[in-house]
Amino acid sequence: MDVYSTLTRSKEDFVTINKNRVNLFVCGPTVYDDAHIGHGRTYISFDTIKRYLEYSGYAVFYIQNITDIDDKIINRSKESGIPAHELARKFEKRYIEDMNKLNVNGVNLFARATDHVDEILDQIQRLIDKGFAYETEDGVYFEIEKFPEFGKLSNRNIEELESHRDLADTTKKNPQDFALWKKRVDVDEPTWPSPWGDGRPGWHIEDTAITEYYFGPQYDAHGGGLDLIFPHHEAEITQMEAVSGKAPMVKFWLHTGFLNVNGEKMSKSLNNFITIRELLKDYAPATFRFFVLSTHYRSPIDFSKDSLHQSEKSLDRIRKYYELLDVEVGEEFHSDYEILDKWSKEFFDSMDDDFNTPKAIAAIFGLINDSKSDLDNLSDDDKIAIKAFLDDAAHIFGVSFELQDVNAGSDDLLDLISEVRSELRSNKQYDLSDKIRDSLQSLGYEIND
RNA sequence: GGCAAGUUUACCGAGUGGCUAGGUGUGUGGCUGCAGACCAUAAUACGGGGGUUCAAGUCCCUCACUUGCCUCCA
Numbered sequence: 024m025d026v027y028s029t030l031t032r033s034k035e036d037f038v039t040i041n042k043n044r045v046n047l048f049v050c051g052p053t054v055y056d057d058a059h060i061g062h063g064r065t066y067i068s069f070d071t072i073k074r075y076l077e078y079s080g081y082a083v084f085y086i087q088n089i090t091d092i093d094d095k096i097i098n099r100s101k102e103s104g105i106p107a108h109e110l111a112r113k114f115e116k117r118y119i120e121d122m123n124k125l126n127v128n129g130v131n132l133f134a135r136a137t138d139h140v141d142e143i144l145d146q147i148q149r150l151i152d153k154g155f156a157y158e159t160e161d162g163v164y165f166e167i168e169k170f171p172e173f174g175k176l177s178n179r180n181i182e183e184l185e186s187h188r189d190l191a192d193t194t195k196k197n198p199q200d201f202a203l204w205k206k207r208v209d210v211d212e213p214t215w216p217s218p219w220g221d222g223r224p225g226w227h228i229e230d231t232a233i234t235e236y237y238f239g240p241q242y243d244a245h246g247g248g249l250d251l252i253f254p255h256h257e258a259e260i261t262q263m264e265a266v267s268g269k270a271p272m273v274k275f276w277l278h279t280g281f282l283n284v285n286g287e288k289m290s291k292s293l294n295n296f297i298t299i300r301e302l303l304k305d306y307a308p309a310t311f312r313f314f315v316l317s318t319h320y321r322s323p324i325d326f327s328k329d330s331l332h333q334s335e336k337s338l339d340r341i342r343k344y345y346e347l348l349d350v351e352v353g354e355e356f357h358s359d360y361e362i363l364d365k366w367s368k369e370f371f372d373s374m375d376d377d378f379n380t381p382k383a384i385a386a387i388f389g390l391i392n393d394s395k396s397d398l399d400n401l402s403d404d405d406k407i408a409i410k411a412f413l414d415d416a417a418h419i420f421g422v423s424f425e426l427q428d429v430n431a432g433s434d435d436l437l438d439l440i441s442e443v444r445s446e447l448r449s450n451k452q453y454d455l456s457d458k459i460r461d462s463l464q465s466l467g468y469e470i471n472d
Numbered sequence: 473g474g475c476a477a478g479u480u481u482a483c484c485g486a487g488u489g490g491c492u493a494g495g496u497g498u499g500u501g502g503c504u505g506c507a508g509a510c511c512a513u514a515a516u517a518c519g520g521g522g523g524u525u526c527a528a529g530u531c532c533c534u535c536a537c538u539u540g541c542c543u544c545c546a
Contacts, residue, residue, distance in 0.1 A: 032476090052546070065546040095544070178475055179542075226544090248546030253475090255545090279546065280477080281539085288540080317495075318485070323477080323539070325484085333484060333496045340495080343510090369493095373486090382486050385494035392494090396511090453505060464508085471509050 024079065024375045026244075027321065029252060029276040030176055034377055037275070039243050043081050046238045047073065048273075050230065050247035050255070051087035051133065054114035055095045057298040058121050060311070060326060061248070061289055064282040066127050067312055067421070068320040068378075069246050072277070073129040074419050075374050088233050089115055089135045092223055097212045107213050108137075121299040125308050126421045132237070136229035140215050143224045143232040146266055147203045147217075155265045156203055158219050159194035163204040166196060170261050173199075176276065177253035201258050203228050227258035231266075240267035246277040280323040289326075297326070309422040310335045316380040316420055337384075338422070341413075344391045345424040348410045350403050358408035360401065366390035367412050374419070387416060437468070 024037040039045055049069045052062055069085075076083050090096075091111035100107040115135075122128065136143075147163055150156040155169045167173045174180050202225035207214050214221040224232075234242060240263060247256065256276065263272040281288070284295040302311060314334035318324040366389045373382035394401075394409065401409075417424045440459065447456040460470055 029476095050546070053544090059546085062546050068546095093544090177541080180474095246546095249477090250541065250545055253541065254543095281546080283539085286539095290545095321477085322485090327484095329496090330484060336497095337495050376488090379486075381484095381495095382493080385486065388494050448505080451505070457506080460507085469509070472504070 025377055026275050026277070027377045028274065029278050030271065030274075035275075039081070040241060040274075045076055045081045045083045045244065046242035047076075047083055047085045047244045047246065048230070048234050048238070048242065049085070049087050049130075049245070050251055051089050052118055053090040053093055053095055054111045054118055055093075055099045056114060057300055058118050059289065060284075060297045060299060060302055061282040062118075063121075063125055063127075063299050063302070063311065064315050064324060065246075065248050065279040066122060067125060067315045068279045069277075070125075070127040070129045070421060071316060071380065071419065072246075072320070072378050074421060075378060078415065078419055079375075083129075084132075084237075085130050086132045086134055086233065086237055087130045088230055089118075089133050090226070090229065091115065091135045091137050092213060093226060100212075111137075117300075121303075124303055125299065125312060134233045134237070136224060136233075137213075139229060139233050139236065140224065142236045143228050144217055146228060146232045146235065146262070149266050150203065150262065153266065157196065160206070161194050162202050162206050162222070162225075163219055164195050164200040165203055165258070165262060165265075167199050167201075167261065168197060170265050172264070172270075173261050174257065176257050176260055179253065179257075201225060201227060201254065203262075227255055227262060230255075231259050231263040231272075235263065235267075240269045240272065242273055244275040244277055245273040246279070249278045249280055252276075252278060277320075279320050280318075282324050282326055284326045286325055306331055306335070310338060312420065312422050313338045313384075317384060319377075319379060319381055321377075341387060341391065342424050342426050344395060345410070345413055346426050347395075347398055348406045348413075350406045350410060352407050352411050352414060356404045356407040356411070358402070358405045360394075360405040360408060362393045363390060363405070363409055363412060366393070370412075370416060380420070383416070387413070441470075 025034040026037045027034045047069075049066075052058055073083050073085050089111075092107065096107050096111055099105075100110050103110065105113070115133075119133070122130075147156065150165065151158070151163065156163055156165050204217060204219055204222050205225060206220050206222040208221055212223075214223055234245075245256070245259075260272050264270045283289065284297065287293055287295060289295055289297070310331060311334075314326075314331055315324065317334060317337070366386045369386035369389065370383045373379040373386060376382070390409070390412075398406070413424050440463070444456045444459045447453075447459070463470060
């Protein structure tokens with residue numbers, strides 16, 4: 024299996040630290056508002072990656088942090104009058120609900136920043152002891168001059184960055200030094216005691232404190248959105264490798280591309296901000312998942328009604344084919360159906376190639392196109408084999424290929440109506456039968472004569 | 473300005489130097505009372521310009537354009 028790492032800007036053989044174990048960390052959300060479809064894109068991608076790793080025989084431990092204390096939460100708390108702690112819990116709960124609806128359920132542990140303050144304090148102390156960090160009157164900072172490798176993930180160097188920063192009103196030695204601890208005294212916001220006075224953690228330190236605690240100083244893969252490469256992930260590498268003296272902290276850095284809306288960046292000012300909750304009022308979760316997976320996870324993806332519609336139709340086509348496989352998948356079956364072998368190999372080869380889901384989807388259609396015409400001539404075992412393959416693919420993608428029977432329960436009534444319509448048609452009373460058809464269609468029913 | 477990713481047929485979107493990606497949409501034919509669904513079938517491509525090669529969408533150079541990051545951001 025080949026996986027692309029941002030650190031080397033190339034695909035590399037996926038070699039893990041400990042045999043078939045994979046320790047995976049993905050940056051979670053800051054819980055000050057509802058999750059949007061960009062979050063959805065990123066977390067669906069990593070959910071699928073985890074699913075595929077597990078399918079391939081890896082035991083994956085997937086941790087996601089929850090940033091439940093930071094400026095945005097505090098600001099929102101002051102605006103709304105809801106205590107910061109309460110606000111964070113509320114949106115954390117809504118976030119997890121949203122993810123469950125999208126069938127994103129692979130995270131083994133959600134780790135809150137505020138539940139790991141002890142580990143954070145401990146890591147800061149060790150950074151000070153080793154001479155990488157210093158205290159000023161308003162906080163504790165990492166001194167990047169002490170870590171010459173700063174910039175290796177994002178291809179930047181300290182000199183060039185300095186010229187773009189303003190040193191005014193900061194107590195830092197160097198403008199690029201970043202906060203490990205922010206001292207906060209006499210303010211109406213949550214603080215924690217520390218050896219340097221009351222305050223709260225800087226943004227970057229929570230992730231390395233959490234990963235060191237659960238994984239140790241080195242682990243297999245770290246993911247997040249493209250926008251986190253600098254400065255967030257750069258700072259993580261700096262902190263962790265400085266404190267442990269071991270490198271690399273992470274071998275595989277995985278970054279998801281952005282989701283745009285109608286070609287524009289999603290932002291509140293453009294009024295094109297779509298939350299997952301809003302999305303799911305109009306579209307099925309599987310449609311959105313399939314839409315996300317029809318683009319490679321590192322590429323930008325453009326969200327539009329039209330694209331969602333295309334995904335819906337594509338998924339429908341797979342489902343209609345799946346329905347033609349009128350067999351039950353049992354324990355044992357034997358098949359050497361060549362067309363299936365060819366396309367399933369293509370499917371898994373594609374997934375092995377940096378999780379190339381669009382190509383894997385194409386392999387499913389390849390199978391459909393090549394096998395559809397001789398489906399009637401296939402043995403039950405061959406059909407079972409096809410169905411088992413599609414079940415695996417569906418599981419990896421986190422969708423279902425079962426036809427969605429949204430009208431279950433009203434079957435008798437529908438049967439009656441369509442019977443009446445058939446009778447009208449056989450009597451050539453098309454005015455009335457077409458009226459029934461139109462009405463049923465406007466109610467969302469499909470007519471397949 | 474620095475760094476990064478892109479520019480493929482109407483749209484989305486794969487492409488490891490030589491063999492039809494795939495989907496959606498469209499055309500044509502079939503089935504239909506008609507439309508849809510369904511079945512069959514067809515067409516359109518590689519941003520511009522150089523170069524390497526027997527052969528380039530695929531490698532190299534160059535130009536143009538797009539997007540993102542460089543402050544918080546999935």
